Structures are given as structure tokens and as C-alpha cells.
Amino acid sequence: MTGTAPLLEVRNLRKVYRRGGLFGGGSGGGPAALDDVSLTLRPEDGKVLSIVGESGSGKTTLARIVLRLVTADSGTVSVAGEPIMAQGGRTIDNRALRKLVQPIFQNPFEAFSLQLPVEEYLFRTAINLGDAAMRRDPRPAIDEALAAVGLSYSRVAGKGIRAFSGGELQRLSVARALIARPRLIVADEPVSMVDASLRMTIVNLFKELSQKLGVAFVYITHDLSTAYYLSDVMAIMRQGALVEFGRPEAILQSPSNDYTRALLDAIPTLDRRWSI
Amino acid sequence: MIVVDNVVAGYRTPAGLVKAVDRVSLEVRDGEILGIAGESGCGKTTLLKLLYGSFGDGLEIFSGRVYWRDPDGRRTIDCADFHRHWWEIFSYVPQGSMSALNPLMRIAPQMLDAGTGANRADMAARRARIARTLAELDLPARTQRLYPHQLSGGMRQRVMIGLAAYVDPDVVLADEPTTALDVVVQRQILENLVRLQRARRNTIVIVSHDLGLHRQVADRVAVLYAGRLAEIGSNDAVLGRPAHPYTQGLVDSLPRLGDRQPRQGIDGRPPDFMAMPPGCRFAPRCRRAIAACAGSDPDPRPHGSDRTAACIQLEEVAA
Ligand SMILES: Nc1ncnc2c1ncn2[C@@H]1O[C@H](COP(=O)(O)OP(=O)(O)OP(=O)(O)O)[C@@H](O)[C@H]1O
Ligand code: SF4
Ligand SMILES: [Mg+2]
Numbered sequence: 001m002t003g004t005a006p007l008l009e010v011r012n013l014r015k016v017y018r019r020g021g022l023f024g025g026g027s028g029g030g031p032a033a034l035d036d037v038s039l040t041l042r043p044e045d046g047k048v049l050s051i052v053g054e055s056g057s058g059k060t061t062l063a064r065i066v067l068r069l070v071t072a073d074s075g076t077v078s079v080a081g082e083p084i085m086a087q088g089g090r091t092i093d094n095r096a097l098r099k100l101v102q103p104i105f106q107n108p109f110e111a112f113s114l115q116l117p118v119e120e121y122l123f124r125t126a127i128n129l130g131d132a133a134m135r136r137d138p139r140p141a142i143d144e145a146l147a148a149v150g151l152s153y154s155r156v157a158g159k160g161i162r163a164f165s166g167g168e169l170q171r172l173s174v175a176r177a178l179i180a181r182p183r184l185i186v187a188d189e190p191v192s193m194v195d196a197s198l199r200m201t202i203v204n205l206f207k208e209l210s211q212k213l214g215v216a217f218v219y220i221t222h223d224l225s226t227a228y229y230l231s232d233v234m235a236i237m238r239q240g241a242l243v244e245f246g247r248p249e250a251i252l253q254s255p256s257n258d259y260t261r262a263l264l265d266a267i268p269t270l271d272r273r274w275s276i
Numbered sequence: 277m278i279v280v281d282n283v284v285a286g287y288r289t290p291a292g293l294v295k296a297v298d299r300v301s302l303e304v305r306d307g308e309i310l311g312i313a314g315e316s317g318c319g320k321t322t323l324l325k326l327l328y329g330s331f332g333d334g335l336e337i338f339s340g341r342v343y344w345r346d347p348d349g350r351r352t353i354d355c356a357d358f359h360r361h362w363w364e365i366f367s368y369v370p371q372g373s374m375s376a377l378n379p380l381m382r383i384a385p386q387m388l389d390a391g392t393g394a395n396r397a398d399m400a401a402r403r404a405r406i407a408r409t410l411a412e413l414d415l416p417a418r419t420q421r422l423y424p425h426q427l428s429g430g431m432r433q434r435v436m437i438g439l440a441a442y443v444d445p446d447v448v449l450a451d452e453p454t455t456a457l458d459v460v461v462q463r464q465i466l467e468n469l470v471r472l473q474r475a476r477r478n479t480i481v482i483v484s485h486d487l488g489l490h491r492q493v494a495d496r497v498a499v500l501y502a503g504r505l506a507e508i509g510s511n512d513a514v515l516g517r518p519a520h521p522y523t524q525g526l527v528d529s530l531p532r533l534g535d536r537q538p539r540q541g542i543d544g545r546p547p548d549f550m551a552m553p554p555g556c557r558f559a560p561r562c563r564r565a566i567a568a569c570a571g572s573d574p575d576p577r578p579h580g581s582d583r584t585a586a587c588i589q590l591e592e593v594a595a
Contacts, residue, residue, distance in 0.1 A: 198542070226531055229536055264533065269532050
């Protein structure tokens with residue numbers, strides 16, 4: 001079920017985090033982290049979907065549900081036609097899921113441990129998720145993934161995370177994700193901890209990989225400028241709800257609500273100055 | 277005015293000296309908003325601590341001088357004595373300060389407590405000033421009676437700014453004051469800060485890694501790279517027509533809303549303080565570097581009337 005199936009399809013997702021613990025008494029929900037969210041990325045729409053929102057908007061919850069790190073209260077998710085979350089229906093197992101969807105997280109320093117050489121993560125991914133040939137000899141797949149992100153095995157071999165900058169580690173996270181040859185990479189704030197001078201190298205890498213390898217990206221961010229730059233389709237979330245969904249140009253030209261307008265006005269970009 | 281005169285400052289660590297601020301000279305002019313920009317670890321916070329005279333965490337001046345001079349030039353104070361004038365002349369909003377409020381105390385008594393060091397105006401007048409400052413920061417009056425945990429992140433950050441500003445210091449030093457906040461809240465707070473500064477005509481130094489933020493609020497902008505001052509000048513000069521290749525690279529890399537023209541980052545990464553390249557510290561990443569760059573660690577020199585920049589090829593590089 002690939003071909004014309006949507007790269008990502010999210011239907012009627014709802015999620016309320018229960019307030020557990022001492023004071024919550026374990027019952028009673030807070031506000032909905034996701035309130036009936038539906039969106040679709042079709043192959044003909046493009047390869048990069050950005051989900052933009054401030055803290056608490058639900059964007060990370062959405063990412064985590066797609067990665068099946070969090071369970072939704074209701075709704076369905078599928079990737080390339082494969083059911084990831086279904087109400088009572090069949091879903092694919094975890095290994096199949098990881099082959100299909102790979103995560104990239106915010107803090108590249110937390111994605112790798114201090115103890116292990118980073119190449120260890122590349123080998124593990126190849127052995128856990130690769131086909132028989134890759135499991136027998138992981139190196140070609142690793143070399144290929146490193147080359148795709150502009151690194152080489154000799155640059156990486158034997159080194160721990162201290163030998164790399166935040167930008168390089170983030171590239172290594174991408175390389176690790178690519179080894180699984182996923183259809184979709186879900187990147188949650190992948191550049192917010194990377195210095196400005198390196199940020200565009202990562203963002204451009206996503207663009208290039210989506211075009212060259214055809215892998216789709218869900219780019220989760222609070223930064224509307226890079227989202228606009230990168231994405232084919234853009235979603236804006238606020239307080240658990242989807243407030244905009246469409247082509248970035250269309251959203252910028254005619255935002256459909258006051259929140260989007262306030263957001264657009266509040267981005268401090270270099271080409272304009274607020275009148276204070 | 278605060279004068280930083282050829283200062284080398286930093287920390288003694290087991291691995292050796294970290295000269296986080298290295299041969300830096302600049303002045304903070306009375307009544308201006310000076311923005312300090314640069315990437316993580318380039319020395320922004322260290323420079324701000326020098327301007328505040330805060331030597332608590334091992335910061336040392338190895339050479340050079342930092343001092344404050346009053347507007348008619350009659351009185352100077354060395355930075356070793358700045359702490360005697362905290363609140364009165366200098367106040368500080370530290371990085372990540374949202375969590376610096378005392379969780380067990382309501383806001384009003386915390387603010388009253390904070391100002392007691394220098395400014396001993398009577399209680400009633402100080403209470404009135406607290407109320408006025410909180411109102412100027414768009415905080416509801418009831419904020420005074422609340423505990424920190426009852427405030428949102430944006431409200432807490434406003435309280436921190438209020439805390440630094442209500443005693444009417446000459447200079448407010450703010451380290452990434454809005455970095456953890458949503459952009460809509462960030463905009464409101466920055467507008468509050470600028471309005472407060474205009475009303476009181478004090479000086480603000482604001483540290484941020486976000487050039488777009490400086491573009492909105494700063495009168496002048498200083499860009500640090502690996503402990504060195506790369507460029508300083510008017511907002512329009514530095515961010516509108518950057519002259520230093522590093523500033524140019526940063527400015528070019530930032531996407532503008534509504535523009536999808538391809539943009540490149542700057543390859544490589546900032547050097548380690550323990551292994552500085554010879555010559556210009558930016559040379560290993562600089563697209564304009566020539567052989568001579570590795571043999572010269574340039575100090576900033578004037579380029580036009582409203583900036584100085586530290587590059588041996590300024591005339592060729594700056595359009
Ligand atoms: N108390 C300290 N002891 C030892 N080294 C320190 C100390 N504080 C900072 N440094 C080092 O000094 C250098 C400059 O740090 P500083 O905090 O001034 O950078 P910054 O520009 O404010 O960075 P950021 O944007 O991450 O806040 C760094 O290499 C840092 O590791
Ligand atoms: S001195 Fe040379 S290396 Fe340094 S910024 Fe100028 S051109 Fe680049
Ligand atoms: Mg800092």
C-alpha cells in the first residue's frame with residue numbers, strides 16, 4: 001500500500017493528558033493537548049509538511065503520536081497507507097513502524113550518549129532495522145547515509161559526541177534515521193538548539209534529502225521563517241487545534257484568523273522593524 | 277557610560293585559561309539600547325557580567341579595564357566596585373532568570389527586598405513605583421499578591437524586568453530576556469522594555485543570539501565571535517549593511533518570511549577556546565579568507581562613520 005496513499009494521514013486525533021500524581025488525584029483531564037486534529041500530506045502536495053506552533057500548542061504531542069511514543073485518546077494515523085494508530089483496528093508492529101517512520105529530536109546532544117561512540121548508533125540501527133544483507137554487512141548502508149548528510153565514516157569512526165558540534169550531531173541523527181530507509185522522518189524542533197550559522201545547513205539538508213531520496217519530512221517548529229522556507233504544506237497549531245493548513249504562500253498572504261496574523265507580526269525578521 | 281578598555285577576561289579551568297572576552301574595547305553609551313549578538317559560547321554572558329561587575333562565578337579580568345563614568349565625566353567607578361551600586365546604577369536580568377524568583381514569596385515583597393541595597397526611598401514611594409512599573413509592563417495589579425508559580429512564563433519574565441527596572445537604575449543589563457518565550461509574548465515584552473526605556477531615558481544592554489530581535493529593538497549592535505568583537509555599530513550598519521564576513525554570513529543565512537530564495541549556513545563551527553586558530557579566529561570558516569588572514573588577528577577599525585569591524589579585508593569585503 002504505497003503508490004498514491006497519503007504520506008501521512010491524521011484523522012480526528014484527540015489527546016488529553018490526565019493529571020496524575022499527588023495533587024491531581026489521577027482523574028480529571030486538563031485542556032486538550034490535541035482537539036480533533038486532522039491533516040493529510042499527499043504525494044502530490046510535496047514532501048515537507050511543517051507544523052508550526054508555540055509551546056503548548058500540541059505540535060510535539062502530534063509528533064509523538066505519529067511516532068507512537070504517545071497514545072492518542074481517539075483518532076487514526078497512517079503513514080504511506082500503513083496504519084500506525086487505528087481505533088480498534090490492525091496496526092503495524094514496532095519494527096515495521098521504525099522502518100517506516102524515523103524520529104529526529106530537538107537536542108542532538110541527548111540523542112547520543114556520552115559513553116558510546118556515535119558510530120555504535122549507526123550500526124545498531126542497521127542491525128535492528130536493516131534487511132538481511134544490511135544486517136550481514138552494515139557498512140555500505142552506513143557509508144551511504146553518512147554521505148547523504150555530508151559526512152564520511154572516517155570523520156566519525158571511534159569518536160564520541162564531544163568531537164562534534166551541535167550541527168554535526170544533528171546531521172548524524174539524520175544519517176542514523178536514513179539508514180532505516182524510512183518513508184517519513186518526523187523532526188521535532190531539530191534546529192532550535194543549533195546555532196544560527198549552522199541552522200540553514202540542517203534545513204537545507206532536509207530539503208535536499210526530500211528531493212533526492214524522496215523521503216518525506218514532518219518539520220515541527222516554533223519558527224515560522226524556516227517553516228516557510230522549507231515546507232510544501234504548512235500547519236499552524238494553537239492550544240491543541242489546527243488553526244491553519246495549506247500552502248505556505250496562501251497562509252502568509254491571507255491568514256484565516258487573528259492568531260496567525262499576530263504570529264506573523266511578532267516574528268522578528270531582519271527585513272522589517274516594528275514601530276514601537 | 278560604561279567603558280570596556282582592551283579587556284581580557286574569563287575563567288581559570290582545569291584545562292587552562294578560557295579568555296571568553298579577549299582584547300575587547302567598546303563603550304555603552306548613556307541612553308542607548310545596545311544589543312550584544314553572537315553564537316552560543318562566544319562570550320556574550322561573560323561580557324554582560326563584566327558590565328555588571330559580577331565576579332561571583334570565577335570570572336576574572338586578566339588585563340584591561342571596565343569602568344563607569346557619569347555623564348559630565350566627573351565621577352568614575354571601577355567595575356570592582358560596581359556591586360556597591362547595584363540597583364542604584366546597574367541592574368541585571370540574568371539568563372534563564374524566570375526561575376530565579378523566590379518561590380515562597382509573593383511578588384511585591386520580593387521586589388521591595390530587591391531594591392533595599394542602595395535605594396532607600398521610603399516604603400510608600402517604593403510601593404507606588406512597583407505598582408507603576410508592573411502596570412507599565414502590562415501586568416495586572418493583582419500580580420503583586422501572587423506567588424511565582426501562579427504566573428505564566430511571560431508574566432514571570434516581565435516581573436524579572438520589573439524587578440530590574442523599578443528602582444530606576446541608569447543601566448539595565450538583560451541576558452536573553454525573552455528567549456524561552458513565545459514570539460507573540462516576546463514581542464509584547466520587548467515593546468514594554470523599549471517604552472520603559474524611552475520614558476525613563478536609561479541605558480539598556482540586551483544580550484540575544486537572535487539578530488532579528490536586535491533589529492527590532494537595538495540602537496547599536498555588537499557581534500562577538502569566539503571571544504573577540506567582530507563588529508559594532510548602528511543597527512542599520514551592522515544588520516542592514518554588515519561589513520564583517522561573519523556578520524554577513526549570519527545575516528545572509530536567516531530566511532525572511534515570504535522569501536524562499538535559497539540561503540546557506542556558515543560551514544564549520546566556532547573554535548574551541550583551548551585551540552584558537554592562529555590569526556583571525558573566523559578564518560577557518562570565512563569564505564573571503566586569504567593567506568594573510570592566518571597571520572593577523574585584527575582589532576576592529578572604523579568603516580564608515582557608524583561602525584567598526586575587525587577584518588583585514590574590510591575594504592574589499594564590505595560593499
Ligand atoms: N563560570 C565559568 N567557568 C568556566 N568557564 C566558563 C564559565 N562561564 C562561561 N564559561 C566559558 O566561557 C565561554 C563563554 O561563555 P559565555 O557564557 O560568556 O557565552 P555566551 O555567549 O553567553 O553563550 P550562550 O549563548 O550559550 O549563553 C564558554 O566557553 C564557556 O564554557
Ligand atoms: S580577516 Fe580574513 S578570515 Fe578574518 S574575517 Fe576578514 S577576510 Fe575573513
Ligand atoms: Mg549566555
